[in-house]
Amino acid sequence: MPILCSSCGQKRAVLKRPKTGHSLCKECFFWAFEEEVHQTIVSAHLFNPGETVGIGASGGKDSTVLAHVLKVLNERYNYGLKLLLLSVDEGITGYRDDSLETVKRNQQQYELPLKIVSYEELYGWTMDAIVKQVGLKNNCTFCGVFRRQALDRGAMMLNVDKICTGHNADDVAETVLMNVLRGDIARLRRCTAISTASEGEGVVPRCKPLKYAYEKEIVLYAYFKKLDYFSTECIYSPNAYRGYARAFLKDLESVRPSAIMDVIHSGENLSVREGVRMPVQGNCTRCGYISSQALCKSCVLLEGLNRGLPRLGIGKHHRLHGKILAQEPLTQEEERKLKAIDF
Amino acid sequence: MCQVDEEYNEQLEKRTVPSVSQRCVKCKEGTAALIIRAGDAFCRGCFKDYFVHKFRAMLGKNRLIFPGERVLLAVSGGQASSSMLAQVQEGLSRNAPKKLRFTPGIIYIDEGGACGQSMEEREGVIAELETMFRATGYPFHIVHLEQVFDLPISVLEAVSSAPQRPEGSYKAAVEQFVQNARVKGSCSPGEGHMDPAVLDAQIQLSHLDTQDLANGTPPSSLQHQQDLERLFASVRTLTAKEDMLQTLRQHLIVHTARTKGYTKVMMGDSCSRLAVKLLSNISLGRGASLAVDTGFSDQRYGDVIIVRPMRDYSSKEIAFYNRMFGVPSIFIPGLDTKAPEKASIQHLTESFVTMLQADFPSTVSTIYRTSEKLHTARPPHSSEMETVAKCLLCLCALDTKEAEEASAFHATLVSERLSEKRVPESAQVGSASTADTVGQCCSSGVGQEGGCSSRGQGCCSSNLTPVTPDLKSLLCYSCRLTIKDMTGVESLPPYIVSEAERRHRRSQMKKEISEFLLDDEEDEVAAS
Numbered sequence: 001m002p003i004l005c006s007s008c009g010q011k012r013a014v015l016k017r018p019k020t021g022h023s024l025c026k027e028c029f030f031w032a033f034e035e036e037v038h039q040t041i042v043s044a045h046l047f048n049p050g051e052t053v054g055i056g057a058s059g060g061k062d063s064t065v066l067a068h069v070l071k072v073l074n075e076r077y078n079y080g081l082k083l084l085l086l087s088v089d090e091g092i093t094g095y096r097d098d099s100l101e102t103v104k105r106n107q108q109q110y111e112l113p114l115k116i117v118s119y120e121e122l123y124g125w126t127m128d129a130i131v132k133q134v135g136l137k138n139n140c141t142f143c144g145v146f147r148r149q150a151l152d153r154g155a156m157m158l159n160v161d162k163i164c165t166g167h168n169a170d171d172v173a174e175t176v177l178m179n180v181l182r183g184d185i186a187r188l189r190r191c192t193a194i195s196t197a198s199e200g201e202g203v204v205p206r207c208k209p210l211k212y213a214y215e216k217e218i219v220l221y222a223y224f225k226k227l228d229y230f231s232t233e234c235i236y237s238p239n240a241y242r243g244y245a246r247a248f249l250k251d252l253e254s255v256r257p258s259a260i261m262d263v264i265h266s267g268e269n270l271s272v273r274e275g276v277r278m279p280v281q282g283n284c285t286r287c288g289y290i291s292s293q294a295l296c297k298s299c300v301l302l303e304g305l306n307r308g309l310p311r312l313g314i315g316k317h318h319r320l321h322g323k324i325l326a327q328e329p330l331t332q333e334e335e336r337k338l339k340a341i342d343f
Numbered sequence: 344m345c346q347v348d349e350e351y352n353e354q355l356e357k358r359t360v361p362s363v364s365q366r367c368v369k370c371k372e373g374t375a376a377l378i379i380r381a382g383d384a385f386c387r388g389c390f391k392d393y394f395v396h397k398f399r400a401m402l403g404k405n406r407l408i409f410p411g412e413r414v415l416l417a418v419s420g421g422q423a424s425s426s427m428l429a430q431v432q433e434g435l436s437r438n439a440p441k442k443l444r445f446t447p448g449i450i451y452i453d454e455g456g457a458c459g460q461s462m463e464e465r466e467g468v469i470a471e472l473e474t475m476f477r478a479t480g481y482p483f484h485i486v487h488l489e490q491v492f493d494l495p496i497s498v499l500e501a502v503s504s505a506p507q508r509p510e511g512s513y514k515a516a517v518e519q520f521v522q523n524a525r526v527k528g529s530c531s532p533g534e535g536h537m538d539p540a541v542l543d544a545q546i547q548l549s550h551l552d553t554q555d556l557a558n559g560t561p562p563s564s565l566q567h568q569q570d571l572e573r574l575f576a577s578v579r580t581l582t583a584k585e586d587m588l589q590t591l592r593q594h595l596i597v598h599t600a601r602t603k604g605y606t607k608v609m610m611g612d613s614c615s616r617l618a619v620k621l622l623s624n625i626s627l628g629r630g631a632s633l634a635v636d637t638g639f640s641d642q643r644y645g646d647v648i649i650v651r652p653m654r655d656y657s658s659k660e661i662a663f664y665n666r667m668f669g670v671p672s673i674f675i676p677g678l679d680t681k682a683p684e685k686a687s688i689q690h691l692t693e694s695f696v697t698m699l700q701a702d703f704p705s706t707v708s709t710i711y712r713t714s715e716k717l718h719t720a721r722p723p724h725s726s727e728m729e730t731v732a733k734c735l736l737c738l739c740a741l742d743t744k745e746a747e748e749a750s751a752f753h754a755t756l757v758s759e760r761l762s763e764k765r766v767p768e769s770a771q772v773g774s775a776s777t778a779d780t781v782g783q784c785c786s787s788g789v790g791q792e793g794g795c796s797s798r799g800q801g802c803c804s805s806n807l808t809p810v811t812p813d814l815k816s817l818l819c820y821s822c823r824l825t826i827k828d829m830t831g832v833e834s835l836p837p838y839i840v841s842e843a844e845r846r847h848r849r850s851q852m853k854k855e856i857s858e859f860l861l862d863d864e865e866d867e868v869a870a871s
Contacts, residue, residue, distance in 0.1 A: 024762060039749075043749040044749035180621070180622060181706065212751065252626050256582055265630060265751040266628055
């Protein structure tokens, strides 16, 4: 006996929504999914008419669905946005080059302009080269820090007003758990914000229109829409510790499907006791990018790479910032510590 | 993808095998008897001093328990709370330096009825605990979970606390107390546990007290036993069952404290326990009340303050202490004993934290320290407790304000609405019908309300048929989830149902007279 769609009550339901448990037909699911993203955009005032919005596109499911939905909604509700795709080429052979092919196809399918910025042109290092020096441990630190800045730089080249990224509800919830496990109170406070306010020079505001969309629903949406996306894990392996948080969240979801939203709700309603010391935001004295230290993370990491001391940016070595700024050599003892890579 | 900047300091790295030194790190003389943390080997004597000192330091630092105050110790019979009882005994003993100065009593909640224990098992446990409690000489109260069906409505009201004692009054109170103690006979019986005669009288009194409670009333009437069974049978998930049990237990403890004249309740939550609680509360959507749920003191009930003096001890330390110094404790199977890992969110979180702690020994302390940096999201507007609407069940400030801006709560409502029957004017249903789903039940629509339609009518008619009121609008985010996992709310204890009706009537009344009220300060149903 076919189950009828709980929304229209006429067509046969083809799926059970992971988020609410309702059985829906294809059309009603599409409609609900898109409408929810629309509600998020409207209620959080993410965009203003006439803005140029860069979509951080990796070729993966999240950003592909994001690009698709934003294009649909922009036409349906006359947001008046100029959309374009923004990709970062980390220089990972066998992973990013393939996924960028997907992005290029998306560019044609959705008729959106595409800009690719590469680590190589920005920093002079590809991830492949970095991994060769750093090893497989901690390389995500480099990639993450560099990507954040690369997106900003790309956005500025194109005069983009806002960047939106494909972070979904699972990502946000996972980050909440992760920051609790690490005791990172500053990030815990920030991580549930749907958009970053414009933080001054050199930073383009970012937002997450899919913040309340379940990862599983994104896959369902892409599947039924037959969207073209690239699905391979990065060859330089996802990080172990985040993996714990991810596995835990998946388990939570299987016990109670609303748990993902519940974790986000918790995160949104946390607040930090007064008097807890918070890092102060300033600017990097070298490149001018936002930073809570004298040097931004990306400059420190780069300096480490260029000096052949990859561990300079791993962990906390604020003491050394002065020396780096003054272009002074480090002592032998300091160098010895930073060189050591354990496999 | 989505790798955010992740730097791990050494603390997260895998543990190294501790080097076992044969000498105690403290006194450098005694032979090490145990290793508390990596590298810290203590001898027996130093460990005892360290453990005992920590308890008193925790109470001394927080200055919350005044001399002579009556304090109810919530003892479940488990390791942590039994250890807490032993610490109180130690601190009150005649020869203790820096003596504690409060008057303790003990409460045990018999939950066997909810956890499927037989009557014989329950009686056996109680008999064992009674021997344990009697040995302390403190008055004790054995309360059965079934007694929630006799609780009065007043449990759900946060009584405004006694006027805050001004800063520095703690010191004055201590001095006063010491002076009183010195002038023999002049002290009032409540504070007089220094005086042997009064002490004797108290012990006698306490025995009377316990007689009355333990044997005077039958363990629980058959009717209530069935009521309790029905209540827990109506809860579909173990997650919600555990949450419900926790809520009811809390109500019983607070009620007992109030009726027996205690102003503080001590809970035995250890640091390991609190880390699990913090993480599972986040997963249950209780983020807004994390600070009250896991902090040292919990003032949500107003007149009775909950304190957690064991929060600096890890469960390992406690287990070691109990074993080395012969602190008795008993094991009582709970709801999730022997349950599979994914049986409930609480159980899953516990095994997750334990697993992570084994690989990364700083897990528990890191999570625990996170809790110290938090406080409730929406601090009450003023010091007035009443102006903030409180959850019917957990008595925390409601975190379910229907807001315009994007939030997880809002998004969930939108999703539910969009997945249900589509309303004709679909384009701008926006906020209007969202409000319906939240349970402002005065909308005419019966059909749209999938959520509470099973429970029947809106509250407009509740004056006529007040059998099953809509609870949703009176609950916080997390308690809504618990109630949602129930097949019906009819089986809830009467005090909860009647209080819900009362609040609905109040808000109904207020709505009717709203145009004549001069100050439109938003105070909701909780004001009574």
